[in-house]
Amino acid sequence: MRITYFHETDTLRSWGRVVRARHVACRPTWRDEVVGLVQEGGRHTNGVLALGLGRSYGDSGLNPDGAAIVMTALGRLIAFDPNAGLLRAEAGISLGVLLKFLIPKGFFLPVTPGTQYVTLGGAVANDVHGKNHHGAGTFGCWVRALGLVQSDGTERVLRADDKDGLFAATVGGLGLTGLITWVEFEALPIGSSLVDVETIPFETLPEFFSISRESDPAWQYTVSWIDCFANGGIGRGLFSRARHAASGKLEVIQPTKHLVVPAEAPGFVLGNPIMRAFNKIYYASGKRKASNPPPVRRETYLPFFYPLDAVQRWNLLYGKHGMFQYQSVVPPESAASATTEMLHQISAAGEGSFLAVLKTFGPRASPGLLSFPHEGTTLALDFPNRGASTLALLARLDDVVREAGGRLYPAKDGRIPPDMFRKGYPDLDAFAAHVDPQFSSAFWRRMQI
Amino acid sequence: MTVTLEGKRVAILGATSAVAEATARLYAAEGATLLLIGRRTERLAAMATDLRLRGASRVEVAECDLAACPAAQVAPKFASFVTQLCGLDHVLIAYGVLGDPQEVEHDAQAAEDVIQINFTSAALWILEAANRLEQQGFGALIVLGSVAGDRGRRSNYVYGATKAALATLVEGVAHRFGPHGPHGPHAVIIKPGPIDTPMTTGMRKGGPMWATPEAVARIVRRSADHNGVVVYAPARWWLIMLIIRSLPGAIFNRTKL
Numbered sequence: 001m002r003i004t005y006f007h008e009t010d011t012l013r014s015w016g017r018v019v020r021a022r023h024v025a026c027r028p029t030w031r032d033e034v035v036g037l038v039q040e041g042g043r044h045t046n047g048v049l050a051l052g053l054g055r056s057y058g059d060s061g062l063n064p065d066g067a068a069i070v071m072t073a074l075g076r077l078i079a080f081d082p083n084a085g086l087l088r089a090e091a092g093i094s095l096g097v098l099l100k101f102l103i104p105k106g107f108f109l110p111v112t113p114g115t116q117y118v119t120l121g122g123a124v125a126n127d128v129h130g131k132n133h134h135g136a137g138t139f140g141c142w143v144r145a146l147g148l149v150q151s152d153g154t155e156r157v158l159r160a161d162d163k164d165g166l167f168a169a170t171v172g173g174l175g176l177t178g179l180i181t182w183v184e185f186e187a188l189p190i191g192s193s194l195v196d197v198e199t200i201p202f203e204t205l206p207e208f209f210s211i212s213r214e215s216d217p218a219w220q221y222t223v224s225w226i227d228c229f230a231n232g233g234i235g236r237g238l239f240s241r242a243r244h245a246a247s248g249k250l251e252v253i254q255p256t257k258h259l260v261v262p263a264e265a266p267g268f269v270l271g272n273p274i275m276r277a278f279n280k281i282y283y284a285s286g287k288r289k290a291s292n293p294p295p296v297r298r299e300t301y302l303p304f305f306y307p308l309d310a311v312q313r314w315n316l317l318y319g320k321h322g323m324f325q326y327q328s329v330v331p332p333e334s335a336a337s338a339t340t341e342m343l344h345q346i347s348a349a350g351e352g353s354f355l356a357v358l359k360t361f362g363p364r365a366s367p368g369l370l371s372f373p374h375e376g377t378t379l380a381l382d383f384p385n386r387g388a389s390t391l392a393l394l395a396r397l398d399d400v401v402r403e404a405g406g407r408l409y410p411a412k413d414g415r416i417p418p419d420m421f422r423k424g425y426p427d428l429d430a431f432a433a434h435v436d437p438q439f440s441s442a443f444w445r446r447m448q449i
Numbered sequence: 450m451t452v453t454l455e456g457k458r459v460a461i462l463g464a465t466s467a468v469a470e471a472t473a474r475l476y477a478a479e480g481a482t483l484l485l486i487g488r489r490t491e492r493l494a495a496m497a498t499d500l501r502l503r504g505a506s507r508v509e510v511a512e513c514d515l516a517a518c519p520a521a522q523v524a525p526k527f528a529s530f531v532t533q534l535c536g537l538d539h540v541l542i543a544y545g546v547l548g549d550p551q552e553v554e555h556d557a558q559a560a561e562d563v564i565q566i567n568f569t570s571a572a573l574w575i576l577e578a579a580n581r582l583e584q585q586g587f588g589a590l591i592v593l594g595s596v597a598g599d600r601g602r603r604s605n606y607v608y609g610a611t612k613a614a615l616a617t618l619v620e621g622v623a624h625r626f627g628p629h630g631p632h633g634p635h636a637v638i639i640k641p642g643p644i645d646t647p648m649t650t651g652m653r654k655g656g657p658m659w660a661t662p663e664a665v666a667r668i669v670r671r672s673a674d675h676n677g678v679v680v681y682a683p684a685r686w687w688l689i690m691l692i693i694r695s696l697p698g699a700i701f702n703r704t705k706l
Contacts, residue, residue, distance in 0.1 A: 007651040029647055030492050031466065073467075073647075074500035270591065 004028050006040065006067060015315055016057040017322030018385055018414055019442065021064030025051075029073040031090065031181055034149050038179050040444045041067035042151030042438030043307075050179040052119030052401075053094060058414030059442035060174050066440060071121055077101060078182060086144060088184035091121030093449035094264045095448075096255070097310075103252045105387065107187035108244065110142035115309050116255065121180040126411040127172030127368040131221035131242070131305075134362035139365055139374055140171035142185045150178040151337045151438030155240035161369060169434035170287040172368030174410055176435045176444055192248030195304050198241050198296045201287040205340055215241045221304070225286075228346050228381070229277040230271075235343055237358065238286035240306050253302040255296060260312035270384050275352045291305040308355075318384050324414055326394055327380040329361060330406035333379035338404035342379060342397055349393045353381035369427040380412070391415060405414075410443055418447045450573040454480040456506060458534045462515050462574055463544020465492050467646035470594060471666035472541060477505035484534045486511045487544070509533050515544055516566040520573060527577040537585070539673050540578045542571055542592045545611070547648050553607045560607055567611035572618055581623045582634035589673040590636040592619050596681065598640065616640070616679070623678040637672045641665045642680040642689070665704045 006026045013020040024044060028034055041048030046066025053072060054061060061069075069093035078088040085107055086192070089098065096116030097111060102108060113128040122128075127140040136142075146157045158167040170177045193416050199296060200220075202208050208224055215222050219241040226237035250337055268274070308314055315323065330338040346353065357380040361433045401408065407424025408416050422428055432449050456479050461469050464485035473483055477500040485493045485500075490512050497508040502596045511530060518526060531537045548563035575592060582588040597605055598612030619638040643649060644660050660683055668682040683688040693706070 003645050011655065026650070030465075031495065032491060077497055077502040078495075078498060080502055128562075185522060 004037070006037075006275065007249070009071040012054065012062060012068065014058055014062055014322075014414065014433040015055045016385070016414060017315055017318065018058050018324065019062055019064070021062055021151040021442070023063060023066065023068040025068040025070055027073050031074060034069070034074075034179060034181055035100045035153055035155060036123070037069055038149050038151055038364045039050070039153050041069055042436075046445075047438045047440035048151070048179075049174050049439060050091075050125075051167075052092065052122035052125075053117050055115060055118050055122070057323070057412045059446065060413070061122075062442045063440055064442050071119060071179075078257060079184075080105075084182055085187040085189055085227045087187050088145075088182060089120055090182050091119060091124075091146075093120050094118065095120070095123060100153045100252050103190075103193050104190060105239055106191070107192045107251055108193075109139075110188045111136050111139040112305060114306060114384055115249040116307065118307050120183045120185075121175075123177045123312070124171055124180060124183055125173060127176050127366055127371045128411070129221040129361070129373045131359065133220065133364070133373055134216045134360055135220060135364070136188075137362070138143065138172075138366040138368070138371055139185070140368045140371060141186050141364060142187075143171060143183060143367075144186060145184040146170065147181040147183075149181055150436045151423055152423070155181070165430065166434050168367050168369050170347035170368075170429050171366065172371040173431065173434070174370065174441060174443065176439050176441065178439060181216075190244045190250075192245040192247040193250050193252070194248040194298050195242045195301050196245055196296050196298050197304050199286055199290045200241070200289050200295075201237070201283070202233070202239055203236045205336065205343070208235060208237065208239065208358060209336060211239045215239070216360055216362070219243055221359060222350070222359065223228050224358040225282070226343070226379075227283050227433045228343060228356045229276045229279050229352045230283070235340065236283060237288070237356075238283065244300060248298075251300070253300045255302065255306060255309040255312075257312060259310055261316040263316065265317045265319050266385075267321070272350065272352055275354050275440075279352070315444050318382075321387070324395060325380065325388060325412040326383065327378060327409040327412040328397070328401045328406050329372065329374055329376050329378040329409075330401060330404040331374070331376040332406035334406070337405065338400050339377055339379055340396060341400045345393065345396050345400065346381070349389070349396075350358060351383055351386065351390060351393050353383055354380045369431040370410070370425055372407065374407075374410070376406065380409075413443070418449075421447055422437055454506075457538040458482045458484075458535045459535045459539040459541065459675060460484045460486065460488045460530050460534060461536060461541045461543060462571075463498060463542065466543045466593075467648070467662040468644065468665050468669065469541065469543035469639070470496060471662040472543070472669045473505075473627065474503055475666055475670045476539075477501075477503040477508075477587055480504055482507045482509075482646045484511055484530055486510045486513050486515065486530065488512065488514050500600070515574065516551060516570040516574070518570065519671075523577050524580075526575045527574065527581065531581065532533070537581060537588055539583070539591065540544045541669070541673075542574055542590075544571070545593065546608075548608050550605050552606070554561075563607050564611055567608065568614045568656075571615060575618055575622065579634075579636065582636075583626065583629070584619060586629065588635055590619070590634070591669055591673050592638050593669070594619070594638045594640045596640050596642050596686050596690050600694050601609065604706060612640075616686075620678055631676055635676055635678075637675075637678055637680055638682050638688075639665070639682050640667055640686065642686045 044067040048067040049063035074092035461682035595612040
């Protein structure tokens with residue numbers, strides 16, 4: 001009696017909540033169901049796509065009017081080698097559950113994005129990066145092997161040292177080469193789950209760059225928050241740097257479930273006056289904390305690594321129209337001018353970003369053909385979707401990024417022009433050769449490749 | 450009460466169901482010893498590996514078509530489970546099928562299958578488990594029922610009937626255990642409302658009426674350690690079903706429940 005089958009649903013949305021579409025979806029619970037479902041899904045008009053926890057902001061994680069295989073019930077641990085730190089698990093397991101397993105054993109994720117609510121498969125498909133990119137590269141740098149199922153019914157094991165290009169296409173490949181069933185990666189040994197954190201306020205962008213240059217070699221994790229609303233975008237903000245404590249307790253901290261946004265917020269909640277005020281208070285509070293010695297705080301890992309997980313369903317704060325997330329990277333030589341220009345454009349448009357994050361990326365290359373980070377500076381911005389004015393601003397930012405020789409991140413994107421995507425990713429054609437013809441997504445169709 | 454270095458020894462009949470797996474993970478986190486019983490050995494093996502990594506002291510697998518075991522073989526089979534576990538603290542009966550409501554009304558074989566799987570076969574395991582727990586003087590028998598058993602409703606009354614029958618059976622076992630006192634064996638029937646699992650694929654889910662297997666598992670785990678006999682999961686279903694049970698026929702007949 002087969003009880004896992006495709007059925008219609010209209011509840012799948014992007015994290016930005018701008019895109020909501022009808023899918024035909026199923027949610028397998030056992031690996032042995034996957035091959036049949038992929039073959040069946042692949043026969044739909046718009047093909048099939050594997051979905052995770054739905055944290056992609058734009059349309060890279062959706063397949064409107066097509067088939068979707070939701071992987072979140074495939075979350076079993078498969079094998080662990082404590083000497084090499086190698087962990088193999090089903091692709092639907094969340095990073096949070098992985099941490100629950102790893103931390104007591106003295107390990108951490110080698111690379112983690114700012115939320116634990118991301119699947120292992122999603123982390124590979126988007127080749128996620130974290131606050132330690134300058135030293136550790138992307139998640140893909142730590143993947144040793146993975147299991148891939150394609151629409152012709154084949155199940156293969158791909159390894160990091162494969163030469164045929166399919167592994168490289170799958171890392172950062174947005175799920176388009178096939179369905180990832182399991183992933184094996186190398187975890188990071190840690191002496192303690194506590195972190196030592198230092199916060200340094202800065203008043204201008206040049207200050208940010210100089211603190212970065214000084215901090216990156218000495219600190220494992222660095223990231224900055226920037227106040228977009230301040231004084232015409234001069235670039236004041238708070239620089240955070242951290243490292244794992246050498247020794248101390250190894251304790252899993254559960255994100256609190258108490259703070260949850262109960263419903264879609266009305267439009268004025270993340271309107272400019274409130275965002276402006278929040279940014280001002282946040283900066284002042286950070287500055288105050290920083291100037292009281294001792295500057296280095298020892299904290300649990302949760303607030304530094306996963307600040308957003310403190311508020312469940314925070315994307316609902318953006319109301320009915322949702323938000324666009326815009327993340328760019330520009331090379332080092334144009335970083336200062338491009339970042340300055342972007343901040344000016346945002347300030348001039350009067351559209352602020354609630355959560356503006358700035359960080360330097362290091363030179364460590366990812367195996368992924370469509371991997372987003374490259375050496376330089378990345379700026380990540382959230383914009384409430386105000387329709388045409390927001391899209392116009394994003395187009396102006398595109399111009400700055402394009403001219404600086406940078407690119408945007410598909411996992412965040414919802415509206416990148418196809419030609420800009422092409423230009424930003426020189427390995428796109430090599431990647432396209434590995435795309436499974438029966439796999440598709442809204443993003444891929446939008447790129448018209 | 451037994452005290453072992455390995456934690457509880459738990460037999461799970463129908464281990465591959467969503468609630469069973471979620472419950473098994475809770476036991477694993479405590480370092481329990483588990484026996485996973487079902488038909489699909491590959492799936493049980495995948496589950497066992499996961500549970501060992503999550504902290505179970507020992508995980509064994511037993512292949513058995515629980516719904517089709519001849520009556521005469523139930524006792525020896527159950528004894529073999531206990532041997533594999535080296536003892537028995539908790540028994541969880543967690544297998545069943547929803548059935549197709551239209552099909553069971555017109556196809557006698559389909560109806561018989563649902564009744565056999567959900568009730569007749571499970572009843573034999575329950576009786577054998579009861580014998581074992583009473584004989585040894587301790588332990589917990591936990592059976593997954595459903596709120597559907599509280600009142601026959603046209604949308605799933607054959608399924609509901611099997612769950613109602615299980616509830617009465619378990620209540621009887623609990624009554625039988627009564628004289629052994631609070632530290633003796635006990636039996637509990639869990640009555641979940643709708644749960645988001647493969648059994649309910651295709652239904653319109655979401656909203657406060659739906660529970661996750663993890664939430665129900667937490668209630669199952671807790672119930673094994675306490676003395677309640679009938680436990681609704683989540684607890685609010687006690688009130689909802691009280692109301693539904695109390696609706697006079699004239700009103701109830703007008704609903705499409």
